[in-house]
Amino acid sequence: MALTLSIPDEFYNELYIGIQKVYVKATEKAREDTILLKTYLSINEITSYYLDVTRPTIMAWVKKGLPTYEIEGKRYIKRSELDEFIERHKK
Structure with missing residues (x-):
């Protein structure tokens, strides 16, 4: 036996947006967690998920001796x- 439930459109739309x-x-969150498991990171991954720094900051660190591959x-x-x-470089 199946139970049928009628949901008003407004509630359905709010529910859909909430689930989205x-x-x-x-x-x-899964992307961020994956970054923590990776050994090598692209500069984009560093600036987007790992650190709150810009690409020019990373490139300045490279000039100061941060190794890259x-x-x-x-x-x-x-x-x-x-x-x-x-x-x-902590103070």
């Missing part, structure tokens, strides 16, 4: 070396 927001937040024209930074670089 939860999905977007969960997806963003280039593969097929894309630059990566080892997460542990980035963390060590930041730690060495």
